[in-house]
Amino acid sequence: MAELRLDPFTRRWVVTGKRPVMPDVHDESGGCPFCPGNEHMTPHSIREYKNSDGTWMARVFHDRAPLFLVEGGLDRQPEGMYDRMNTVGAHEIVVETPVHGLTLAHLPADHIAHLLELFRDRILDLKQDRRLRYVSLFKDQHPPTATLEGHAYSQVLGSPVLPQLLEIEFRWSQAHFKRHDRCIYCDALQQELQEDVRVVDQTEDFVAFCPFGSRWSYELWVGPVRHSSSFENDMTEPGRAAAFAPFLKSCLMRMEKVSPSLHVVVHTEPNLLAWKPTKDWWSSIRDDYHWHLEIQPDVAGKRRFLGTEGFHFNPIPAEQAALVLRAFDPGRELYSKS
Ligand SMILES: [Zn+2]
Ligand SMILES: [Zn+2]
Ligand SMILES: [Zn+2]
16 A cells, blocks of 8 residues: 655655556447546546536546545654655546547547646545645647547646655745745746747736746746636636636647647646744745646657756756747747747
């Protein structure tokens, strides 16, 4: 049985051990378990977004071998100087379309808007669980094949601990806010829009840019122009999902021109309802933090670490990547840049 262990030297959590297989999975026929007609090969739906004729357009279910499980207590235990706990949480799969081989970028904008609302609802629902400190939303997209690798889906992970990278972002955002009384992302966006050398696309509401310290070639960050710490709360406001969907679609179309393999992840605030280790646990996060979506294309031979210590080598600086990404026509009229 898998468990969560804390590496005390880096404060990094690791899930170690065998992942349990869900009892309602019957994977005997081969083929793609995410295609319509093969629903019996996956756990039952938790949520569905349906067409007017009653057929599903997107469906959510527990992962067939979840990393985190809803049942049970945390049972956090010390072992000498070490820490371990049960893998309590949630691990859900969102199949984004009934059509095999279509990527998120190629779905109609109104369908993407429905998906954004579905993602929002899953995050808000899981954040009602006070055992969970964070809910991750991400996708790993690979070139289409006949297997599930070729069927568009995302993953939702509710965890009782903060992912290390998010904790680092929260800490540095908090430090910047303490020093300057301003959100670090709002400051960066202001500079990016002024300098206009790393911005790839923008609307009145959203902006996409290659971050100054891009770790991956053609890495793109997409986020709201106005300050908001929470993707799920932002997408709750009327019209926001409908406004974000065509912009996200166009960003993904651009990125697919660089590589068909993409890692897409939403970075949002932690669960503020969660049990708190200290009274002021992330109490200023709504001022400090600014949600964003990170897109990392897997460009052959360019997604490299130097060693395994997290030191990155990216041969294409952000300004150069932005020039290339701007020049692509994602299939709609771009605002003109001089
Ligand atoms: Zn399929
Ligand atoms: Zn901000
Ligand atoms: Zn981030």
